[in-house]
Amino acid sequence: MGIVWDINIERPEFPQLTSNLEADLVVVGLGGSGLTALLHAAQRGLNVIGIDSDRIAAGAAGRNGGLLLAGIADFHHNVRKDFGVDRATALYQHTLDEMDRIEATTPEAVSRIGALRIGELNRGEDAEELIDTYAHRDALLADGFPVKDYEGEQGVGILIPSDGTFHPAKRAVLLANLATKAGAQIFTHSPAIKIESGLVTTEHGSIKAKHIVVAVDGNLGKALPEIADQVQPTRLQMISTAPETKIKMQYAVYVRQGWDYWQQLPDGRIAIGGGRDLALEQEATDLVEPTQIIRDYLEHKLEDLGVTAPIEHHWAAIVSYTNKGLPIVKEVQPSVWAVGAYCGTGNVVGALLARSAVDHCLDGHSQVIADFAS
Ligand SMILES: Cc1cc2nc3c(=O)[nH]c(=O)nc-3n(C[C@H](O)[C@H](O)[C@H](O)COP(=O)(O)OP(=O)(O)OC[C@H]3O[C@@H](n4cnc5c(N)ncnc54)[C@H](O)[C@@H]3O)c2cc1C
Known part of the structure; x- marks a missing residue:
């Protein structure tokens, strides 16, 4: 597709x-x-x-997914626990510096208006996720990195103003x-x-x-x-819609510990990825073909977000994971x-x-x- x-x-x-x-x-x-x-x-x-x-x-x-996020894959508070504050801080700062270089090298392809980690899409929905989101915030604040609370049309969580998106x-x-x-x-x-x-x-x-x-x-x-x-080759999948006119999403978002993520593109299309935790074994593969089970999940996620524009694209690609x-x-x-x-x-x-x-x-x-x- x-x-x-x-x-x-x-x-x-x-x-x-x-x-x-x-x-x-x-x-x-x-x-x-x-x-x-x-x-x-x-x-x-x-x-x-x-x-x-x-x-x-x-x-x-x-x-x-086009998200430009500082840090390594795990969130900063977890990286601090796993590797110590000094090392976690050094890694985070290196990625912030690289984001500055990415923006300076190809400004036409980059938008650094911030990105959201949402702990609750709907009030009272997931207390644990929101608690973890604030632990994430507190670790960033403790190490002097930019982060703000967010409560608005896209849910409740934190805005990391130095993050963003790119094409x-x-x-x-x-x-x-x-x-x-x-x-x-x-x-x-x-x-x-x-x-x-x-x-x-x-x-x-x-x-x-x-x-x-x-x-x-x-x-x-x-x-x-x-x-x-x-290294473990792993498939990640996304779908995207036709331009959605009824909804305006200002920021790129990730939820559920980063399992799911989405953004609205400047032309109104919405690109959403995730759901790998639904089929972890099946997705531990180097076969690039997308699957129906992940597509169904992402379509339901869009429905929950109130998106009605039809799906235009569904694709996958392979990345690698390490144990640590x-x-x-x-x-x-x-x-x-x-x-x-x-x-x-x-x-x-x-x-x-x-x-x-x-x-x-x-x-x-x-x-x-x-x-x-x-
Ligand atoms: C659906 C999906 C969503 C994602 N979302 C995000 C996100 O929002 N934010 C984020 O930070 N990361 C995200 N990622 C991860 C990110 O895309 C990858 O980690 C990153 O793009 C890897 O880039 P790369 O240049 O290192 O490698 P790749 O993109 O894997 O590029 C490797 C290139 O090497 C070529 N190649 C392979 N083998 C050979 C060979 N033997 N000889 C010559 N060439 C070869 C391939 O053709 C390819 O062009 C996502 C990944 C997927 C699949």
Whole structure:
């Protein structure tokens, strides 16, 4: 049924890799993370090449909910409990800094008006969720991060004013254009079939390079079998409606511990995702086909929100999870960096870690990686 993000977006065409090339650095996977690394490496003066097995942002990076949220996948109060206040604060601050860079690099694709964590959609509905929402707020306040109480048309909860939304496909196209202007080369429809120190091999060509950054989130275990046992490929699904004229939702929202999330786009369409907890085993898969059970759930959720516009799109994409809830950012062979497994929220963390892997290749150190590495 297609995806909402393809409406009115032309993705540029790039050639397939059909020869043997050399570069300083190769980026494998051109979603939001890989494209950020590509642009950053070109801006740092490297001869850099990016390859994708499909078109740019063919995976989750071009098919997601469009929420730009600070922090890692779990909420700040839980991250403090799991990893300590200092580390939780450092991780949160790194993601806030990356959101500033995302906004500065592609302002046309970004809206940082804040996003809501809603504890109660209807008064008295879920006391526990609201209590947890306020614990989340209190932890952010204690560490000096922006957050406000929210009570309004979209429910009761908290507004994180530094969060926001972006257009995933538009941002990918802008990043690809900026990267090629900065001197990067891009090849699409060129899957990496072997990745080893110093060499990436595709079906019809290869690239010799001192440094390799592999940014394929959902496909990480397949691209780098040495870490397959550390990542769980997982399907996430969304639907979107035709323009809804009777309802105006100012903010993007997430509810139920982040299981469900939605936003109204500037043209009135509503994009909603979630419901994975309904079918956890079924969704622990790398099969990209969407399913009826999740579609039915999301349709009911829209009905509860009073949305009557018809469904236009239903799609899925694959991400990876880790056991600990921390992403993977690891040198898996000499100067081969794996970045991914953002546990469902990789729009900000993916860009941050892929950029930082480039810095580590060049400088031999990255404070971001030191803070994230588990
Ligand atoms: C439905 C859904 C909703 C989501 N909502 C949000 C959200 O609102 N906020 C948020 O922060 N995160 C969200 N996420 C997660 C987020 O989309 C991903 O974590 C993030 O986009 C990952 O980006 P990436 O560039 O690292 O990887 P990917 O998007 O997975 O990109 C990988 C790229 O690598 C290519 N590739 C794969 N294997 C190879 C290979 N062997 N050789 C060459 N290329 C290869 C693919 O074609 C793809 O283009 C959502 C994900 C989904 C699926």
